[in-house]
Amino acid sequence: MNIFKKLILATAIGTCFAPAVNAEMSIEITEGIESAMPIAIVPFASQGVPLDVSSVVDSDLSRSGYFKTLPAQRMPARPTSADGINFADWQAAGQNYVVIGRVLPNGSQYNVEFQLFDVASGSQLIGYRMSAADLRKAGHHISDLIYEKLLGKKGIFSGRIAYITSARQGNQRLHKLIVADADGANAQAIASSVEPLMSPAWSPDAKRIAYVSFENKTASIITQTLASGQREKVAEFPGINGAPAWSPDGAKLAVTLSKDGNPDIFVLDLITRNVKKITNNRAIDTEPTWSPDGRSIVFTSDRGGKPQLYSIPAQGGEEKRITFSGSYNARASFSPDGKLITMVHGNGGDYRIGVMDANSKSISVLTSGPLDESPSFAPNGSMVLYASRKGSTGYLSAVSIDGRMQQKLTFDSAEVREPAWSPK
Amino acid sequence: MKFKKIVTVVALASTLALAGCSGDEEKDASLTDGSLNSANGLNDASTNGFNDGSGINGSRFGGANGGRFGQGGMGADGLPPEFSDPNNPLSKRTIYFMLDSSQVQPEFIPVIAAHARYLIANPSRRVVLEGNCDERGSREYNIALGEQRAKSIAAMFRAQGVSESQLNVVSYGEEKPVAEGHDESAWELNRRVEIAY
Numbered sequence: 001m002n003i004f005k006k007l008i009l010a011t012a013i014g015t016c017f018a019p020a021v022n023a024e025m026s027i028e029i030t031e032g033i034e035s036a037m038p039i040a041i042v043p044f045a046s047q048g049v050p051l052d053v054s055s056v057v058d059s060d061l062s063r064s065g066y067f068k069t070l071p072a073q074r075m076p077a078r079p080t081s082a083d084g085i086n087f088a089d090w091q092a093a094g095q096n097y098v099v100i101g102r103v104l105p106n107g108s109q110y111n112v113e114f115q116l117f118d119v120a121s122g123s124q125l126i127g128y129r130m131s132a133a134d135l136r137k138a139g140h141h142i143s144d145l146i147y148e149k150l151l152g153k154k155g156i157f158s159g160r161i162a163y164i165t166s167a168r169q170g171n172q173r174l175h176k177l178i179v180a181d182a183d184g185a186n187a188q189a190i191a192s193s194v195e196p197l198m199s200p201a202w203s204p205d206a207k208r209i210a211y212v213s214f215e216n217k218t219a220s221i222i223t224q225t226l227a228s229g230q231r232e233k234v235a236e237f238p239g240i241n242g243a244p245a246w247s248p249d250g251a252k253l254a255v256t257l258s259k260d261g262n263p264d265i266f267v268l269d270l271i272t273r274n275v276k277k278i279t280n281n282r283a284i285d286t287e288p289t290w291s292p293d294g295r296s297i298v299f300t301s302d303r304g305g306k307p308q309l310y311s312i313p314a315q316g317g318e319e320k321r322i323t324f325s326g327s328y329n330a331r332a333s334f335s336p337d338g339k340l341i342t343m344v345h346g347n348g349g350d351y352r353i354g355v356m357d358a359n360s361k362s363i364s365v366l367t368s369g370p371l372d373e374s375p376s377f378a379p380n381g382s383m384v385l386y387a388s389r390k391g392s393t394g395y396l397s398a399v400s401i402d403g404r405m406q407q408k409l410t411f412d413s414a415e416v417r418e419p420a421w422s423p424k
Numbered sequence: 425m426k427f428k429k430i431v432t433v434v435a436l437a438s439t440l441a442l443a444g445c446s447g448d449e450e451k452d453a454s455l456t457d458g459s460l461n462s463a464n465g466l467n468d469a470s471t472n473g474f475n476d477g478s479g480i481n482g483s484r485f486g487g488a489n490g491g492r493f494g495q496g497g498m499g500a501d502g503l504p505p506e507f508s509d510p511n512n513p514l515s516k517r518t519i520y521f522m523l524d525s526s527q528v529q530p531e532f533i534p535v536i537a538a539h540a541r542y543l544i545a546n547p548s549r550r551v552v553l554e555g556n557c558d559e560r561g562s563r564e565y566n567i568a569l570g571e572q573r574a575k576s577i578a579a580m581f582r583a584q585g586v587s588e589s590q591l592n593v594v595s596y597g598e599e600k601p602v603a604e605g606h607d608e609s610a611w612e613l614n615r616r617v618e619i620a621y
Contacts, residue, residue, distance in 0.1 A: 173600075196599035199564060217552075218594055219567070240571055240595060243564040256564060263568040284568040300565055307565055331562035344562050349523075351560060371606070373562055389559075392606060418563065 025184030030397075031406035032065050037096050037150065040070040044101035044114070045080035049135065053103050053112060056139025060157040060183065061146065065405040070095060082115060087122040095119050099146065103138075106131065112138045116146055125149055136185060154380040157182055160422045161385065162200040162209055163396060165414040169194070176414075177211055179226065182421070184409060190224060191231070199418065203246050206422040210234075210244035210253055221255060223270070235268060235275075245289045245297075247314070254278070254288035254297050254314075265299050267314070278316045287331050290314065292338040298322065300330040309343060323356065325363055331374060334358070335381040336423070340401065342375040342384050353386045355401055366403045374418045387417045503621055513538035519577060521615040523558070526572035528580065536577060539619055540584035547587060553577050554618040555595040556602075558611035563597055570595035573617050 039061060044054040061067040072078070076089035079100055090098050101114030112135070115127040126149050132138035137158065144155025159182045166175045175197040180187035191197060195214035202209055203223075210223045220236040221244050235241045239258035246253060253268045257275065265279040265288045279285040283303035290297055291314075298311045301319075307330045309323040323329035328346025335342070338358060345354030345365055352369040356362065366384065375386040378398070383405075385398045396409040396419045409416075506512045516535045519528065528536065543549055555570030574593040581591055603610035 175599075196596060198567075198597075198599060214594075214596065214599070239593070240567055242567050256568070258568070258571055263571065284565065284572070286568045287562060287564045300562070302565075307561070328561065330565050346561065349560060371560065389606065392604075 025180070025187065025409055025411050027063050027184065027407055027409050029063065029065050029406070030408050031404065033405050036066055036068040038068050038070065038094055039097040039099065039146075039150075040075055040090060040093070040095045041099045042075060042078050042080070042101075043072055044103050046103040048105050049103045049110065051135040051139075053135050053139045053142070054099075054101060056136055056183075057099065057114075057143050057146070060140060060143035063183065063407065064147065064156075065400070065407065066147070066151060082117070082124065085117060085122075087117070087119050090119045097125075097146075097150065099142075101142070103135065109133045110135060110138070112142070114142050116149060136181070140181065140183075153382060156378045156380050156382065156421075159379050159424065160206070161396075161419055162202065162422070163387075163419040164197055164200065164417050165411070166196075166417070167414040177209070179209070190226065190229070191222075199243055200420050201244050201246055202420055202422045204248055204250045204423055206424045209420075210246065212242050212244070221253070221268075223253075234270060234273070237275075239263075240286075243287045247290050248292055248294040254290060254299075256286040256288065265297060265312070267297075276316070278312060278314070279319065281319075285310075289332050289334060292334055292336060298332045298334070298341065300332070309341070322361060323363070324361070326354070329354070329363075333376050335377045335401075336379060337381055340377075340381070342377060344373050344375065353384055353399065355384065364403065366399045366401070367397070367406075372397075374420075376420045378421050379423050385419045385421050387419055507621075514542060517619040517621075519573075519617045519619070520612060521573055521617070523611075523615065524561075524569070526569065526576045528576055533580075536580050537584065540581050540586050543581065543586045543590050544584070547590065549621060550590045550592065552592040552594055552620045554600075554620055555593070555597075556600055556614055556616050556618070557598045558614045559598045559601065559606065560611065561598075563599070566597035567595050568597075570597045573615075577617050577619070 041054050041058040058069045062069040070093065076093050077086065079085045080102060085098060096119055098117045098119055099114060104111045109131050111129065112132050113129045116125045117123065118125050126145060128145060130138060140157040143157040147155035160179055161182055162177065162179050164175060164177055166173050172194045175193050176189040177191040177197050177200055178187050179190050193213060193215045195217060198212040200209050200211045207227065208223050208225050210221060213220055213222050219241040220233050221241045222231050223234055224231040234253065235255055237257050237259040240256055240263050242256040244253045244255050251270055253270060255266050255268050256263050257266045262282055264277055264281065264285050266275045266277050268275045278297060281301065281303050283301055285299055285301045287300040288297045295314055296311050297314050298309055300307050301310050304321065306327050308321055309329045309332050310319050311322050312319045326345045326347050330344045332341050332343045341356045341358055343354050343356065345352050345363060350370045351372055352365050353367040353372045353375045354363045354365050371389040373387050375384045377384055383398045383400050385396060388395055388397045394415045394417055396416055398407045507514045509515055513535045519532045519535065543551065553574040555574030557566040557570050571593065574595055578591050578593055582588065601614045603613040
């Protein structure tokens with residue numbers, strides 16, 4: 001029975017080597033934290049292994065901005081087992097932590113082991129053995145475990161990001177919806193069209209993505225299952241079909257429809273396909289997002305003259321304006337714990353990413369603009385991923401919610417926009 | 425004992441993979457005793473998806489140049505000669521807007537009137553009013569703004585007697601810029617409604 005299952009598993013994993021997207025992404029830390037922890041990721045012992053797992057861990061941790069990793073050539077030694085570690089040497093090299101590991105083929109899979117040591121006490125903090133088919137994934141998982149052990153919050157390296165690219169192709173533009181690992185690896189187009197693709201939104205279980213497609217020269221909302229590629233058109237009403245946002249239980253989408261004359265917020269039941277009108281205002285109402293408890297929907301409306309954020313019970317009811325500073329507040333998104341709301345915060349034609357305390361309603365501005373948009377929280381709530389532009393280059397950027405740490409993700413081709421970090 | 429533990433983990437991971445759901449981490453309790461512990465959660469079928477095969481993955485929908493200039497026999501674009509005469513207001517098929525506004529500027533009223541007259545005289549002709557915005561502000565908000573722009577032109581057509589059945593409205597927001605720059609000279613060209621026959 002076990003053997004049977006294992007065979008099927010191996011087959012399923014084999015399909016992950018589908019053709020990747022050409023655009024290479026590189027990540028640079030533009031603002032770091034001075035107190036980054038020194039940690040040495042010693043190259044793992046391995047034999048007949050196609051990928052250096054320790055280098056994946058090294059780049060994950062250093063890219064996070066919270067760790068300063070030690071280049072291998074400056075390591076005092078390269079131990080591969082616990083009894084080979086001379087902690088005094090690592091202390092002399094200025095290291096707080098040392099990670100060692102081993103990777104060995106085991107049939108169609110690999111056995112991956114690693115241990116994290118505290119240099120000062122010479123003690124092991126964590127150690128894991130795992131059986132993995134995908135070594136890159138194993139590396140991200142190790143990074144998550146180290147990050148969580150040392151920082152006390154969930155790691156964000158195993159997550160994925162979705163984004164839209166647009167590139168000139170002859171006299172038209174080719175739009176792609178891409179899904180990639182959080183470090184940009186394994187980028188794959190899950191949809192492409194010469195007509196615009198917009199507004200990707202992850203389902204709460206991270207298995208599906210809803211998005212807007214103009215493939216028939218009118219707007220429609222599509223849901224697509226990542227594992228199978230199966231896509232369903234869930235809304236194609238006259239006018240706008242836009243801004244899909246999953247309810248926390250994954251059963252509904254809040255959407256913008258203009259079928260009744262002007263854009264209002266509706267809730268679409270994905271099973272019955274019924275739509276229920278939630279807002280009814282002659283102004284623009286759009287960009288709905290659910291609070292994590294599912295009780296309310298925050299949206300953008302220009303009913304007061306300029307776009308501002310409003311909140312309404314998810315069943316419909318009394319609407320309340322929730323933003324009062326800045327001439328433009330739009331495209332809200334909640335942190336996973338519901339305590340913060342990130343948004344595009346504009347003043348006089350300058351658009352930056354803001355984070356608002358959902359209780360006190362005070363807004364801190366995290367970025368420098370002038371054309372920042374589409375913010376979304378990392379699954380652990382520690383960072384906000386957004387789209388930015390300097391000159392003619394569009395790129396993605398991530399900023400910590402205290403604004404102290406910033407990373408820039410650049411792509412070697414195409415215009416990149418509308419990033420969305422998977423909820424898990 | 426150790427061997428048994430690992431087999432269990434592999435079996436568990438396989439089950440999860442078959443069910444297509446992501447495996448939550450199973451952490452052994454004896455974490456700090458210096459021994460290695462097992463972890464799974466790596467064999468996640470849902471994350472190795474994006475399969476080739478079925479569905480639309482990676483394929484292009486939307487097609488090549490749309491056939492909206494379908495009526496043959498006249499100009500290269502299927503439109504009568506007055507549409508390419510620069511002295512005829514019908515040659516202008518783009519209406520420009522001010523920032524964050526869907527109000528039609530007076531200079532475009534004669535252009536709209538000329539198209540309205542043409543549509544009334546040619547009831548079999550149909551137009552798509554394509555609303556567009558500059559890149560500033562959020563994208564879905566701009567979809568709504570682009571629709572308002574297109575609808576303000578549609579309302580003027582209707583007021584002048586054009587039949588509802590000849591009019592279609594679509595908003596592309598900031599998704600289809602004609603000018604690719606990132607300054608006011610590009611933005612003012614992108615804040616527009618195109619009257620597409």
